[in-house]
Amino acid sequence: MRQKPDVLARAIVAKSRLFTVEELQLRFSNGVERTYERLLNRGLGYGAVMVVAMEDAETVLLIEEYCAGVDAYELSLPKGLIEPGEDVLAAANRELKEEAGFGARQLEHLTGLSLSPGYMSQCIQVVLARDLYAERLPGDEPETIRVERFSLRDISRLALSENFSEGRALAAMYLVRDLLTQRGEYQP
Amino acid sequence: MRQKPDVLARAIVAKSRLFTVEELQLRFSNGVERTYERLLNRGLGYGAVMVVAMEDAETVLLIEEYCAGVDAYELSLPKGLIEPGEDVLAAANRELKEEAGFGARQLEHLTGLSLSPGYMSQCIQVVLARDLYAERLPGDEPETIRVERFSLRDISRLALSENFSEGRALAAMYLVRDLLTQRGEYQP
Numbered sequence: 149m150r151q152k153p154d155v156l157a158r159a160i161v162a163k164s165r166l167f168t169v170e171e172l173q174l175r176f177s178n179g180v181e182r183t184y185e186r187l188l189n190r191g192l193g194y195g196a197v198m199v200v201a202m203e204d205a206e207t208v209l210l211i212e213e214y215c216a217g218v219d220a221y222e223l224s225l226p227k228g229l230i231e232p233g234e235d236v237l238a239a240a241n242r243e244l245k246e247e248a249g250f251g252a253r254q255l256e257h258l259t260g261l262s263l264s265p266g267y268m269s270q271c272i273q274v275v276l277a278r279d280l281y282a283e284r285l286p287g288d289e290p291e292t293i294r295v296e297r298f299s300l301r302d303i304s305r306l307a308l309s310e311n312f313s314e315g316r317a318l319a320a321m322y323l324v325r326d327l328l329t330q331r332g333e334y335q336p
Numbered sequence: 337m338r339q340k341p342d343v344l345a346r347a348i349v350a351k352s353r354l355f356t357v358e359e360l361q362l363r364f365s366n367g368v369e370r371t372y373e374r375l376l377n378r379g380l381g382y383g384a385v386m387v388v389a390m391e392d393a394e395t396v397l398l399i400e401e402y403c404a405g406v407d408a409y410e411l412s413l414p415k416g417l418i419e420p421g422e423d424v425l426a427a428a429n430r431e432l433k434e435e436a437g438f439g440a441r442q443l444e445h446l447t448g449l450s451l452s453p454g455y456m457s458q459c460i461q462v463v464l465a466r467d468l469y470a471e472r473l474p475g476d477e478p479e480t481i482r483v484e485r486f487s488l489r490d491i492s493r494l495a496l497s498e499n500f501s502e503g504r505a506l507a508a509m510y511l512v513r514d515l516l517t518q519r520g521e522y523q524p
Contacts, residue, residue, distance in 0.1 A: 164351035169352040180478040185402040215453035216372040261503035265403035304514040315449035315504030322510035326492040
């Protein structure tokens with residue numbers, strides 16, 4: 149393990165409703181000093197969850213919604229913030245019900261994926277959801293979310309398509325395909 | 337194609353050296369109005385690049401550096417901002433030389449991956465680099481970057497390990513493995 153840099157000073161230098169920017173003055177173990185900026189977790193910091201919901205051994209549920217960051221309708225996985233008092237699996241099942249209209253009898257936490265670890269503290273928990281059943285919960289979305297079925301066999305085609313771009317969602321689907329292959333539940 | 341929401345108003349609500357937050361007042365096609373926030377591209381907006389550099393048919397170069405966002409040393413792919421006047425491939429080769437000490441005779445742009453399309457405009461270009469040769473360029477890193485060889489056969493193990501977390505890097509490596517498999521250049 150390398151010795152982490154010492155924090156000489158820290159300050160909040162910008163803040164909006166959703167985003168908080170912290171400036172860090174760091175001294176590395178070789179004596180070099182640098183000023184860094186990082187984005188802190190939004191809100192109360194209960195974290196976020198992303199759901200790979202499998203309808204059968206190879207069909208994953210994608211949702212399409214307006215993404216203000218890139219100003220486009222895009223496909224991605226159901227995801228959202230964990231609410232106070234919720235654990236990761238409960239949050240995953242709630243988001244799945246709100247955004248895709250399905251609940252899952254089988255939920256499995258796989259790993260956490262960071263956003264941009266050099267500049268952001270955010271980490272999203274990836275949950276594999278199986279044994280699905282129809283159940284819709286009202287969410288806070290401004291308009292109806294379209295749900296689309298997608299085969300794990302076509303992930304690389306999805307990655308290169310116009311209406312999908314999210315790196316974390318791509319990673320989560322590949323990871324699920326890899327794990328299910330290793331367990332003998334998916335035949336490549 | 338769905339009709340994108342109308343932008344009723346927009347304003348910069350927070351700004352630091354690296355981050356700019358824009359607030360958007362949106363009206364969706366069903367009449368619902370919402371206030372959104374999004375993070376705009378840093379700096380001059382030439383974009384960023386991430387390099388999957390293959391030393392042979394299955395060995396990828398990872399780098400380890402301090403990540404202030406998550407306050408840890410982590411493994412990831414070489415990456416960085418595109419400089420004015422550079423194209424994507426030239427930026428990839430420069431970052432590879434600065435961070436890993438290698439250049440590539442063969443560079444191929446695969447796709448762009450967004451960070452968090454609902455809240456952020458950032459997109460990183462994924463470049464596959466092959467036919468490597470030793471060449472180091474001085475970078476702006478505060479300390480020496482450690483380079484590690486990693487087999488594409490072990491991606492899912494990397495995904496679950498303590499010192500790796502970046503979703504986009506995971507997606508880029510899986511994507512390369514998938515494409516090389518399809519082309520018959522990698523045997524699963």
